[in-house]
Amino acid sequence: MQQAADWIDLTGKVAHVTGGAKGIGRGISRALAMAGAKVMVSDVNLDGAKATAEDIDGAAMFLDVSDRVAVDEAMAHTLSTLGRLDILVNNAGVYQEFGGPVRDITDDMWRTLWSVNVDGVFYCCRAAADVMIKQGNGGRIINVSSTQAVTPGVGVTYDGSKAAVAQMTKALALELAAYNINVNALAPGPTWVNEGAPPATNGAPPPPTGNPLGDTVADRIARLPKGHWGDPMEQGKAVVFLASSMSDFVTGIYLPVDGGWLTL
Template sequence: MQIADSIVAITGAGQGLGRAMALYLAERGARLALIDVNAAGLEHSVSSCKKFAAEVRSYDINVANEEAVDTGFSQIAQDFGGLQVLINNAGIMRDSMLLKCKEGKVTDRMSLSQWQSVIDVNLTGVFLCGRAAAGIMAESGEGGVVINISSLSRAGNMGQTNYSASKAGVAAMTVTWARELARYGVRVAAIAPGFIGTEMVAQMRPEILQGLVKQVPLRRLGEQEEIASTVAFILENDFVTGRVLDIDGGARI
């Protein structure tokens, strides 16, 4: 697939990796539908992409709401005349230990709301957006590409029962969809980033940041553009499907 003139929807495009991917693709001529519930961040992303003379529109869609997703993606297809790419990037973190004990008694535990909020956005949101986008692609007869954003944490990470479970689910859905949707010309792949230098990571305390870097054999954080360039690789290589690409500098949990 050629990136230039392709119609690309990106969820979670109001900041971080979502914005970085949008900018990378805008510079290469993609037509962008940027999705987020963060209005201010979304406006910033749109204005930044327009510097490359890209066609870009914004959409306030709650990815965890079925009606909002189906209506929103129908509107995207109507506005752009179709949809060829979805980057399922939206995600949240609500870290907590499963439980904590003191003197033989449970003193704290991950709440159901902490669990459910992450599953709703990171897993159900990916399902809903993937289903809506794939339906548009299949009906067009021209196929397309779905790229899901998983995580190094899909293998399990302390304090992230909810996040790790959601990202493992994303990886599993990626393989399943690739097998199911190939008959319609839809390729599906995932990227599992390691420790990336996003705004959130940059605000960590120095000692925590140093601890993260020590876990990476290359001894540095990944750059957001390195994730964006992986998106471009998946789009441009028509034989890539059903795979989760670890972009983590060699780190393993």
């Protein structure tokens, strides 16, 4: 008899995770490998990608997702080295150094962020869809959006880019369902990706600074219902759900994995 554990078994599947050198991308790569998938870890930080891959017996490559020619080559390279492509996780994204008040956003900041967070997701989806359709066995595409797509806080650049990713996900889900390719968005809430232990939450919000962007985020983190920052592996577990047979009938959703952020 089939066991429920079989539903999350990704043995024989090949995944490509962008931005897998650290943070959430590393957690996602680890979780997919723990479920049995062979993972191609790509990143602009090749050393970091190699470190992730070594840890999970996967493969690593340099990829800047904002370079459309390189993206096409990367999906072809995944196919030629690992034999197939079943799962794409569009995780690569930039935020911290590109947020802030609108009057401080330069044209370069705007273009750079959108070229990675939006153009990059589009290029990777297009290239992977082409491979998956030709392969003829369906597939899974998981786009990493953010709770900021719904509740702004980082700034017009980032918040807009993540809303775009959420809506691109729905459009692609509608289009690619005919090929049995499920397309879903993961929306992480605050997930600790830096060195050391995360700061405490569940305290009094810090005094307002007058910057509505930063204050909104700080207030939500302080009042996060689950009472602690998320861990990259918590995002990885949700990706395994979206990549596996557990979610065969799930497509076009925006899945918050956020410790209750969106209840606030």
